Amino acid sequence: MIEYYDISGCYILRPWTMAVWEMMQTFFDAEIKKMKIKNCYFPLFVSPAVLQKEKDHIEGFAPEVAWVTKSGQSDLEVPIAIRPTSETVMYPYYSKWIRGHRDLPLRLNQWCNVVRWEFSHPTPFIRSREFLWQEGHTAFATKEEADKEVLDILELYRRIYEEYLAIPVIKGKKSELEKFAGGFYTTSVEAFIPNTGRGIQGATSHCLGQNFAKMFDITFENEKGEKAMVWQNSWAYSTRTIGVMVMVHGDDKGLVMPPKVASVQIIVVPVPFKDADTQAIFDACDATVNTLNEAGFRAEADLRDNYSPGWKYSHWEMKGVPLRIEIGPKDLANKQVRAVRRDNSAKIDIPMVNLVEQVKDMLDNIQQNLFDVAKHKRDACVKTVRTWDEFIEALGQKKMILAPWCDEMEVEKDVKARTKGETGAAKTLCAPFDQPDLEGVNCFVTGRPGKKWSYWGRSY
Numbered sequence: 001m002i003e004y005y006d007i008s009g010c011y012i013l014r015p016w017t018m019a020v021w022e023m024m025q026t027f028f029d030a031e032i033k034k035m036k037i038k039n040c041y042f043p044l045f046v047s048p049a050v051l052q053k054e055k056d057h058i059e060g061f062a063p064e065v066a067w068v069t070k071s072g073q074s075d076l077e078v079p080i081a082i083r084p085t086s087e088t089v090m091y092p093y094y095s096k097w098i099r100g101h102r103d104l105p106l107r108l109n110q111w112c113n114v115v116r117w118e119f120s121h122p123t124p125f126i127r128s129r130e131f132l133w134q135e136g137h138t139a140f141a142t143k144e145e146a147d148k149e150v151l152d153i154l155e156l157y158r159r160i161y162e163e164y165l166a167i168p169v170i171k172g173k174k175s176e177l178e179k180f181a182g183g184f185y186t187t188s189v190e191a192f193i194p195n196t197g198r199g200i201q202g203a204t205s206h207c208l209g210q211n212f213a214k215m216f217d218i219t220f221e222n223e224k225g226e227k228a229m230v231w232q233n234s235w236a237y238s239t240r241t242i243g244v245m246v247m248v249h250g251d252d253k254g255l256v257m258p259p260k261v262a263s264v265q266i267i268v269v270p271v272p273f274k275d276a277d278t279q280a281i282f283d284a285c286d287a288t289v290n291t292l293n294e295a296g297f298r299a300e301a302d303l304r305d306n307y308s309p310g311w312k313y314s315h316w317e318m319k320g321v322p323l324r325i326e327i328g329p330k331d332l333a334n335k336q337v338r339a340v341r342r343d344n345s346a347k348i349d350i351p352m353v354n355l356v357e358q359v360k361d362m363l364d365n366i367q368q369n370l371f372d373v374a375k376h377k378r379d380a381c382v383k384t385v386r387t388w389d390e391f392i393e394a395l396g397q398k399k400m401i402l403a404p405w406c407d408e409m410e411v412e413k414d415v416k417a418r419t420k421g422e423t424g425a426a427k428t429l430c431a432p433f434d435q436p437d438l439e440g441v442n443c444f445v446t447g448r449p450g451k452k453w454s455y456w457g458r459s460y
């Protein structure tokens, strides 16, 4: 997937990874184009004056801004920041371009890299100093339009996880403490890693309200001829999605790639025998690959003569190829192939005449099974609690905890302080849109009447 790089926190994304990124990008890009969102590209560099534009937007983030201070041997007059996100790059131009209500809605997206000089230990895909993402930045005349788009984009993020990566996620709203400080409210899709018992934010869709319109003077003349501030959203998912896929589906044999995003969906391996017709077997492998590719699958044959079939089985299992097809003399004689699933190791013989249809069924079944297994595991990690003691016990059991609370920032800060440990503190992951009943339910921390049910847990 990656190669380590001589600059800490930076990783080389190899083709096996890029294929997954491109598969997701193809889906998401087509969907936002249906929503009349247009792609653009803004410069990588941010001038300091613009970056400082808003204290509370970058407050706390300043240490992670990377700066260019020289060109060649000479110092730059003024150092230039490398974008950690593009609000301050884009919004001065939103202010210039948006004049009247006919200029709205303005809906732009860019596929790019961003740099954040993170200090906590770097992790491939999950926390890197440079990563790829898309960032959408939209402006509307009304709050209603903005609110609707926040949820439309969040649904696309759910689809990326659940339909492509086969990962269950929870849609919800971030707490006041966890939301994007420069925004109005933040929604997110939250995933969970059973093996480590940690939540992970999968993607975010923020309503910025009119905060940035105020900061950057982004106003328009509405139908009544009055000057009004726009309502804005911003939303992103990144290569972190791939890290979640690796952690959720991986097993002791290595990667498990969901068929929808697998670079190679089917690997065909010849099983030659001493006195068998090796050429006939190789020809059958080529023919099988061609038939599958013509049917729209991504199939390859491993005809290398310097590795044994067994070696190849382990190699492609480690790379997570969802389906292996073996062709030996017996298969040839019976005009069949042997198919082996990566997710549950099931083996079945497929008559060559049914190849395409049965491979399609198997890949669909593997995709669905990966999701079902992941959802079952995730659901088994969820614990609903009503009291502090139950909360602490569940936290110790590496659970994702659903608990009612009074939704006050001070209380969340208190929980963080009281659960600080070497593996990090517990925090809210999101308040699920799907809220259980709050009737007669009290906050698990303060005992005051419960205002909201939230998922809590340690996180990445």
Ligand SMILES: O=C1CCCN[C@@H]1CCCn1cnc2cc(F)c(Cl)cc2c1=O
Pocket: 057, 058, 061, 062, 064, 065, 084, 085, 086, 087, 116, 134, 135, 136, 180, 182, 204, 206, 234, 235, 236
């Ligand atoms: O999450 C998204 C969706 C896409 C566009 N951006 C928002 C908010 C990003 C928050 N954020 C996140 N990280 C940051 C790091 C920084 F160094 C600076 Cl100066 C700012 C930020 C910062 O604002």
Ligand SMILES: [Mg+2]
Pocket: 116
């Ligand atoms: Mg950060």
